[in-house]
Amino acid sequence: MELPKKRRCPFCTKRFRPDPRQGSRQRVCSGEDCQRKRRAKTQASWRARNPDYPASSQLKKRSAQADAAEAGQRDQATGEPICQPDPLPVPQALEMIPWSLAQEEIGVRAADFLALVATCLANRQKTREVPKSLCSSALTGQERAPP
Numbered sequence: 001m002e003l004p005k006k007r008r009c010p011f012c013t014k015r016f017r018p019d020p021r022q023g024s025r026q027r028v029c030s031g032e033d034c035q036r037k038r039r040a041k042t043q044a045s046w047r048a049r050n051p052d053y054p055a056s057s058q059l060k061k062r063s064a065q066a067d068a069a070e071a072g073q074r075d076q077a078t079g080e081p082i083c084q085p086d087p088l089p090v091p092q093a094l095e096m097i098p099w100s101l102a103q104e105e106i107g108v109r110a111a112d113f114l115a116l117v118a119t120c121l122a123n124r125q126k127t128r129e130v131p132k133s134l135c136s137s138a139l140t141g142q143e144r145a146p147p
């Protein structure tokens with residue numbers, strides 16, 4: 001079997017021969033520092049492509065907790081019964097909504113989704129106040145003047 005051709009590592013710029021098992025797929029030398037940088041770059045790229053991951057991961061955990069509570073499961077470490085998760089924290093403007101009641105009535109998954117959507121809208125309103133003139137011109141279909 002022919003050895004893969006030497007390449008230049010984009011991080012340390014040294015030439016290296018890829019591992020024959022990886023061949024042309026290996027783009028970075030096996031140096032510890034370069035591998036750490038490669039993983040960091042891969043993870044940053046993944047996070048950039050999946051910006052909603054922290055939210056969806058948290059929602060999945062809460063959903064699993066709600067299922068466990070409903071099934072009457074107990075915490076494996078403490079033996080305590082698993083409770084429904086507390087409602088998601090929301091911005092102050094949304095605290096008047098009875099989120100605990102929403103969880104009881106429509107379930108944790110639906111209440112979480114509503115809280116997430118409402119929080120996104122509330123944050124959007126906070127950071128990007130839309131002037132009333134834009135809203136009314138949007139309603140009447142008038143073109144807005146260029147900035």
Ligand SMILES: [Zn+2]
Nearest residue numbers: 009012029034
């Ligand atoms: Zn390197």
